[in-house]
Amino acid sequence: xxxxxxxxxxxxxxxxxxxxxxxxxxxxNEGLNNVQTYIQSGNVIFESDENQTTLSKNISTYIYxxxxxxxxxxxxxxxxxxxxxxxxxxxxxxxxxxxxKLYVTFLSDTPTKENAKNLLELDYSPDxxxxxxxxxxxxxxxxxxxxxxxxxxxxxxxxxxxxxxxWNTINKLFELLSSKKHN
Numbered sequence: 001x002x003x004x005x006x007x008x009x010x011x012x013x014x015x016x017x018x019x020x021x022x023x024x025x026x027x028x029n030e031g032l033n034n035v036q037t038y039i040q041s042g043n044v045i046f047e048s049d050e051n052q053t054t055l056s057k058n059i060s061t062y063i064y065x066x067x068x069x070x071x072x073x074x075x076x077x078x079x080x081x082x083x084x085x086x087x088x089x090x091x092x093x094x095x096x097x098x099x100x101k102l103y104v105t106f107l108s109d110t111p112t113k114e115n116a117k118n119l120l121e122l123d124y125s126p127d128x129x130x131x132x133x134x135x136x137x138x139x140x141x142x143x144x145x146x147x148x149x150x151x152x153x154x155x156x157x158x159x160x161x162x163x164x165x166x167w168n169t170i171n172k173l174f175e176l177l178s179s180k181k182h183n
Contacts (some may be wrong), residue, residue, distance in 0.1 A: 001049065003182040004081060004173055006106055007042025008072040008163040016069050023063075038173060040069070043165070045176055046059050052077070072145070072161045074106050078177055085174055088167075089130045090139045097139060102167035105136040105151060111158035124149035138164070167169055 007023075010016045020037035023044065027035045034049040048055055052075040059073045076084075084104050090097045111119070111135050119131060127149040129138045136154055140147050154164050165173075 001026065002045065002047055002078050002177055003052070004076045004177065005042075005044040005046065005055070006074045006076065006163045006165065007044070007059075007063075008074070008161065010042040010071055011040045016067070016071060018063070018067060018071075026062055026066055027059070030058070033081055036176060037115055037155070038176060041165070041169070042163075043173055045173065047069060072163070074108055074161075076106065081170075081174055081177065084135055085170060087132060087135075088137050089129070089132075090137055098141070099167045101140045101143060103138040103140070103144065103164045104167070104170055105138060105154055105162050105164040107134040107154075107158065108135065108161040109116065110134045115158045115160075119154065121151070122149075122157070129154075134160075136162070 010018050021041060024037050025036050027044065027046060031048075035044060035046045037044050042079075050058070055075045056073045060071060063069075063071045063073075077179070084106070088102065090102055091099075102175075111131075111178075116131055124147065126141050127139065127147050129136050129149060138144075138149065140149070151162055151164050
């Protein structure tokens with residue numbers, strides 16, 4: 001089965017540095033198949049017969065043994081990726097949206113109703129977000145760099161781990177996945 005692994009917080013500000021070529025080699029050596037990385041932010045497409053939970057734990061363990069730091073790893077299936085790609089409310093509601101300012105945050109779990117309510121009470125205008133199950137779609141009209149609406153806020157309010165990718169990365173990873181399905 002094809003999967004996407006999303007590593008949280010690597011190669012940011014000189015911390016938790018992992019070269020993608022080294023990560024690819026590590027994962028191949030650990031038995032993952034057809035491993036392909038995309039950009040330095042920790043995106044890995046691969047094949048495995050293991051389930052998502054096992055893969056997430058194993059990849060985190062491999063990285064810890066090799067680099068001596070912990071990295072949360074979220075594993076997504078092709079079907080889950082398609083859901084993320086096809087349900088962005090900002091693309092359905094507003095044709096004026098600049099896709100370069102769109103992000104998807106993948107959550108490790110669907111948050112409780114109470115935690116979701118706590119998040120939904122926040123207003124970071126002009127930035128916007130929409131929570132859908134275990135995804136948060138975000139739009140930063142002035143750019144994400146200085147926004148107070150951060151992944152740390154999402155994690156704190158929802159009490160789950162998370163990692164975000166911009167809309168271009170979401171599309172590129174799907175393109176790479178689709179080409180694997182046809183090879």
